[in-house]
Amino acid sequence: MVEKLDASDLVGLVDVSIDALKLHKDEINAMNVFPVPDGDTGTNMLLTMQAVKESILNTNNRDIVSVCQAISRGSLMGARGNSGVVLSQILKGMTEVIGENESADVDVMAKALVRGSDVAYRAVMKPVEGTILTVVREASEEGARSKDGKLSLDEWFTGVVLKARETLEHTPDLLPVLREAGVVDAGGRGLLAIFEGILAYLTGEELQVIEEEVGTVAALAHVQVEDFRYEAQFILHCKDSKAERFRETLHEVGGSVLVVGGDKLYRVHVHTDQLGKVIEEASAIGRLSDVEITDLKLQVEELDAGRAVELKPTGVIAVAVGDGIKEILRSMGVDHVVDGGQSMNPSTAEMLDAINSIPQDHVLLIPNNKNIVPAAEQTRELTEKEVVVIPAVSIAEGFAAMVAFDPRGDLENNGAKMLQAMQGVKTGAVTVAVRDSKGKSGKIKKGNYIGLFRGEIVSASSEALEAAGSLLENMIEEDDEIVSMVIGDEGHGLNHAELIDLLEDKGMEVEVIDGGQPVYHYIFGVE
Numbered sequence: 001m002v003e004k005l006d007a008s009d010l011v012g013l014v015d016v017s018i019d020a021l022k023l024h025k026d027e028i029n030a031m032n033v034f035p036v037p038d039g040d041t042g043t044n045m046l047l048t049m050q051a052v053k054e055s056i057l058n059t060n061n062r063d064i065v066s067v068c069q070a071i072s073r074g075s076l077m078g079a080r081g082n083s084g085v086v087l088s089q090i091l092k093g094m095t096e097v098i099g100e101n102e103s104a105d106v107d108v109m110a111k112a113l114v115r116g117s118d119v120a121y122r123a124v125m126k127p128v129e130g131t132i133l134t135v136v137r138e139a140s141e142e143g144a145r146s147k148d149g150k151l152s153l154d155e156w157f158t159g160v161v162l163k164a165r166e167t168l169e170h171t172p173d174l175l176p177v178l179r180e181a182g183v184v185d186a187g188g189r190g191l192l193a194i195f196e197g198i199l200a201y202l203t204g205e206e207l208q209v210i211e212e213e214v215g216t217v218a219a220l221a222h223v224q225v226e227d228f229r230y231e232a233q234f235i236l237h238c239k240d241s242k243a244e245r246f247r248e249t250l251h252e253v254g255g256s257v258l259v260v261g262g263d264k265l266y267r268v269h270v271h272t273d274q275l276g277k278v279i280e281e282a283s284a285i286g287r288l289s290d291v292e293i294t295d296l297k298l299q300v301e302e303l304d305a306g307r308a309v310e311l312k313p314t315g316v317i318a319v320a321v322g323d324g325i326k327e328i329l330r331s332m333g334v335d336h337v338v339d340g341g342q343s344m345n346p347s348t349a350e351m352l353d354a355i356n357s358i359p360q361d362h363v364l365l366i367p368n369n370k371n372i373v374p375a376a377e378q379t380r381e382l383t384e385k386e387v388v389v390i391p392a393v394s395i396a397e398g399f400a401a402m403v404a405f406d407p408r409g410d411l412e413n414n415g416a417k418m419l420q421a422m423q424g425v426k427t428g429a430v431t432v433a434v435r436d437s438k439g440k441s442g443k444i445k446k447g448n449y450i451g452l453f454r455g456e457i458v459s460a461s462s463e464a465l466e467a468a469g470s471l472l473e474n475m476i477e478e479d480d481e482i483v484s485m486v487i488g489d490e491g492h493g494l495n496h497a498e499l500i501d502l503l504e505d506k507g508m509e510v511e512v513i514d515g516g517q518p519v520y521h522y523i524f525g526v527e
Contacts, residue, residue: 002153002202004103007064013198014052014071020197020207021046021190028193031186041186044081048088049194051078068099076260076267077235077290083187085258085269086120086132090191092260093119106156110147113140113160123260125251130174132187139164139195154202161195168192228254228271230408231294232278236266237482237509238286249281264509271296276406276417283421287482287527288403289511291332295407312407314414315360318398319346319367319376322517325395325486332402335360340369344519348375352382362411364418366390368398388415394427395515396484396525428453428475430468430522432490433460449521464491465498468522472499475526476506483508486515486523494521 005013021028021042028042055074059066072095075088093116098104104112117140120133127133142163143156150156168188172179200207236259238246243266247259254272261267272278275293282288318329321340329337336354338346355363363385367376370393380387388411392398404421405414433448439457444450451459451471459470472483483503487496496512499522503510515523 001151001155003151004105005098005109005153006103007062007067009201010064010067010071010098010104011056011062012201014049014056016197016201016207017194018046018049018053018197020193020200021049023207024189024193028186028190031183031189040081041083042190044084045087045187045190045194047080048075048078048084051075052091054078064102064104065099068095071095076265079267079269080233080292081231082256082258082269083132083190085260085267086123086187087191087194088267089120089123089260090116090136093117106147106150106153109153110140110143110156113143116140123258125247125257128175130171130178131185132191134171134174135164135167135185135188135191138167154199157195157199157202161192161199164188164192164195228256229273229296230275231256231269231271231296232275232292233267233269233294234282234291235289236268236282236286237264237289237511238266238282239481239509240264242285246281246285250278253277275408279404279406280417283403287484287509287511289328289513291403293333293407313360313362314407314409314411315355315358315363316402316405317351317354317358317363317365318402319344319351319369319372320395320398320517322488322515324514324516328399328513328515329402332399333405333407334366334402340372344369345371346375348378348382351376352379355379355383355385355387361385363387364390364405364411364414366392366398366401368392368395386411388412390415390418390422392422394425394429394525395486395517395523396427397422397425399484399525400425400527424527426453426475426480426526428458428471428524428526429520430464430471430491431520464494464521468499468524469502472502472524472526475524476503476508480526481507481509482511482527484511484513484525486513486517486520486525488515488517488520488522490518491521 025042025046029040052071052074055070056067059070072092075091079085079088094112097112097115101108117136120136121127139160143160146159147156168184171185171188178185197207243259250257250270253274254270256271258269259266270278316334317336318334319338319340320326320329321344326337335358338351338354340346365376365387367373373391376389390401392401401418401422404417429452430449433444433446433450435446437444439460444460448460448462449464449467450457451467453471453474458474459467461467500510
């Protein structure tokens with residue numbers, strides 16, 4: 001009999017939730033018809049919970065408050081798809097309650113489940129009954145009704161799970177599209193799988209795979225629910241006052257809109273035909289990261305016909321160094337990353353090989369270093385493909401350019417928008433002086449840390465953090481709002497919190513990126 005949960009138990013609940021979703025992922029994917037029959041609800045919920053686990057592993061303290069904060073932030077940052085974002089809001093609400101207590105008994109857990117349901121409903125401007133929302137609401141209502149007189153969490157939660165299962169079975173009565181397909185709601189089934197995992201943890205029993213009759217993916221691919229082409233997901237760093245208006249803008253251009261979070265950090269999800277407008281509006285109020293674009297119609301065709309489909313008319317090549325930087329560029333839509341090497345100076349031939357390796361005849365090439373721009377320009381004369389060079393001289397400018405990239409846009413329009421976005425970024429970097437020299441700050445000794453801005457050495461110090469702080473003082477102006485901080489290999493182990501505190505004291509929004517680049521301890525982008 002379990003009466004209370006502590007911080008270690010919360011970690012155990014996350015682990016068993018992941019195990020339960022792994023067991024049922026394929027089953028849940030096969031059910032997926034709402035809002036779009038894309039067959040990935042189970043995968044998205046699993047990825048969301050795995051992000052929660054990673055967030056916990058990156059938390060130094062394992063007290064209940066710290067674990068709750070890690071669960072909430074991890075689920076927000078790692079949420080995937082509509083179902084993953086809703087799940088993140090359920091977890092956010094629950095951890096708000098649990099984190100206010102030293103441990104979680106039946107009374108606390110009942111209140112937490114109700115809060116989770118409330119937060120999830122508030123996150124959706126137009127809640128649809130017959131979905132995961134209905135399942136969590138009715139389960140939470142049962143939990144609140146039955147908590148009195150129960151000391152055992154396993155006894156109490158057994159009733160919650162039974163109610164969730166009963167509600168799930170009735171979701172086709174609430175949504176005709178589910179009834180037509182002959183399935184229950186996929187998001188609701190995913191939540192039930194998590195609940196089943198939690199119950200197994202509380203009772204000490206093994207998870208059981210429950211065989212259920214579900215429709216096949218091929219059959220479900222013919223069910224059309226929304227008529228939007230693209231799914232856009234990203235993290236938006238913006239002022240809280242601008243987030244609500246942005247949510248309203250998304251409702252004007254799309255469906256399945258979710259803008260959730262707070263404290264200048266928001267997870268955005270939308271289905272739309274106006275992808276360029278979504279990215280443009282978001283870029284106008286803040287900075288984007290973790291951008292993911294999916295062509296929903298072509299995804300359904302792939303599920304239906306089992307064939308690969310080219311998604312973009314324009315290919316993107318970028319030069320970069322550092323595993324973290326390369327991973328981010330790929331996630332933003334770069335098709336091929338040319339390794340810049342230690343000196344960040346690949347040859348024209350290497351870039352030409354990359355251009356010829358991708359299937360598109362129209363290519364955007366982003367050098368991300370001023371020394372590479374001339375070599376990049378030469379590729380235009382050496383290939384039959386049409387190449388536009390986006391002359392980014394730093395990775396910060398390259399990131400800004402990719403935020404403006406529209407995967408369905410043509411070469412000319414993308415080139416113009418990316419160039420404009422890039423020009424709004426100021427770039428600085430911290431490295432080590434390789435010889436004695438002189439800069440704005442005076443004499444510089446070999447081995448000193450130096451801050452570079454606009455082609456000049458503007459700071460120098462025997463301490464990397466001091467050089468970085470002085471560099472930022474030179475870069476930041478009154479109207480600036482956002483700073484991206486790309487940490488290199490040599491920057492690992494430094495106390496970045498000092499720099500973050502400095503920037504936040506100035507009212508700046510800070511995005512920290514583990515770039516892994518050599519030579520430069522820090523690369524800063526200021527907007």
